[in-house]
Amino acid sequence: MHPNSQLPQKPETFRGLNYPFGRRAAPAPTEPVQIAPGVYWARFPMPMALDHINIWLLEDGDGWTVVDTCLDFAGSREQWQQLFQGFMGNKPVKRVICTHLHPDHVGLAGWLVERFNTELWMTRSEFLMCHAMVDDTGREAPKVALNFYQGAGYDEQQLQRYRDKFGNFGRYVAPLPESLRRLVDRETLDIGGNYWQVIVGSGHSPEHACLYCPALKLLISGDQILPRITSNVSVFPTEPNGNPLQEWLASCIRIRALLPDDLLVLPSHEAPFYGIATRLTQLIELHHRDLQALYQHLQEPRRAVDCFPALFKRTIKGDDLGMATGETLAHLNYLLHSHQILREQDAQGVYWYRQLPQYDSFD
Numbered sequence: 001m002h003p004n005s006q007l008p009q010k011p012e013t014f015r016g017l018n019y020p021f022g023r024r025a026a027p028a029p030t031e032p033v034q035i036a037p038g039v040y041w042a043r044f045p046m047p048m049a050l051d052h053i054n055i056w057l058l059e060d061g062d063g064w065t066v067v068d069t070c071l072d073f074a075g076s077r078e079q080w081q082q083l084f085q086g087f088m089g090n091k092p093v094k095r096v097i098c099t100h101l102h103p104d105h106v107g108l109a110g111w112l113v114e115r116f117n118t119e120l121w122m123t124r125s126e127f128l129m130c131h132a133m134v135d136d137t138g139r140e141a142p143k144v145a146l147n148f149y150q151g152a153g154y155d156e157q158q159l160q161r162y163r164d165k166f167g168n169f170g171r172y173v174a175p176l177p178e179s180l181r182r183l184v185d186r187e188t189l190d191i192g193g194n195y196w197q198v199i200v201g202s203g204h205s206p207e208h209a210c211l212y213c214p215a216l217k218l219l220i221s222g223d224q225i226l227p228r229i230t231s232n233v234s235v236f237p238t239e240p241n242g243n244p245l246q247e248w249l250a251s252c253i254r255i256r257a258l259l260p261d262d263l264l265v266l267p268s269h270e271a272p273f274y275g276i277a278t279r280l281t282q283l284i285e286l287h288h289r290d291l292q293a294l295y296q297h298l299q300e301p302r303r304a305v306d307c308f309p310a311l312f313k314r315t316i317k318g319d320d321l322g323m324a325t326g327e328t329l330a331h332l333n334y335l336l337h338s339h340q341i342l343r344e345q346d347a348q349g350v351y352w353y354r355q356l357p358q359y360d361s362f363d
């Protein structure tokens with residue numbers, strides 16, 4: 001139990017994790033709640049399947065440090081305005097920290113930086129990759145990307161859908177700042193008299209920053225550690241032979257070894273929880289189970305799109321296709337890089353994967 005929270009304690013244990021405020025706790029949009037001295041939890045609704053993001057407001061001398069910003073849309077700007085005038089007491093935002101490049105995290109970073117004439121704090125890879133992705137807005141889908149999805153087994157209709165949706169990344173991102181204050185793994189920041197250490201992870205995004213405060217026993221985990229959802233780990237056309245799942249698993253192992261187990265984890269989605277080591281172990285085991293199932297599925301040669309039944313319980317269709325393909329390719333590339341399967345390209349440019357038979361162990 002965190003001693004200083006204003007939220008009603010409603011401890012709930014679910015799948016090995018302890019949620020001190022309950023699994024479904026959430027502050028009202030304009031009423032952030034204190035999690036620890038100087039650390040406040042704000043909840044921003046979002047108009048999509050993942051219908052909210054948690055934003056952390058940290059008292060920082062005569063102003064605020066904010067961690068993550070929400071998508072740029074009318075409702076989120078309005079919510080910030082209400083927070084500025086209400087809860088935040090018209091004190092300035094002195095620092096905008098973004099854990100990683102995804103639009104729900106960076107959407108309003110540029111707007112906040114401009115408004116308060118301050119700086120964006122982010123890791124370098126996240127900042128550069130974010131600029132690159134925003135620059136795709138309004139462009140046509142490049143040929144290499146179409147070849148990539150054709151290689152995964154998309155039919156003409158699915159490729160057309162990809163063409164039609166290409167360049168959407170920037171739709172909910174306000175113009176990004178042109179410069180940054182770089183965050184580096186293991187450096188410490190003094191925020192309102194507390195030291196917060198940057199802990200970098202990879203796999204969901206290239207150089208994701210978490211923030212660890214030993215004195216308050218808190219970890220702002222971004223999307224690197226989520227309590228229930230498994231973060232998307234995908235291969236994209238920009239790096240078709242990448243091995244993000246290897247990076248993801250290595251990050252889970254490293255963070256588990258690095259941090260104590262008695263931290264309250266503050267994730268970007270859903271509610272704060274205890275049980276960081278348990279959660280990281282669950283994530284590692286889940287991916288190993290998926291790898292095993294995928295390997296078994298490849299007794300016959302199959303395309304990436306034929307592998308969905310090995311990894312997903314639901315039928316993959318519509319908007320799920322891109323994410324499912326990216327995740328499937330992440331698992332396939334992991335098996336390829338560890339020499340457990342083979343890949344061959346047919347005359348149509350489609351890749352077929354199959355087992356290398358000598359493998360019977362995942363040690």
Ligand SMILES: [Zn+2]
Pocket residue numbers: 100102204205223
């Ligand atoms: Zn994310």
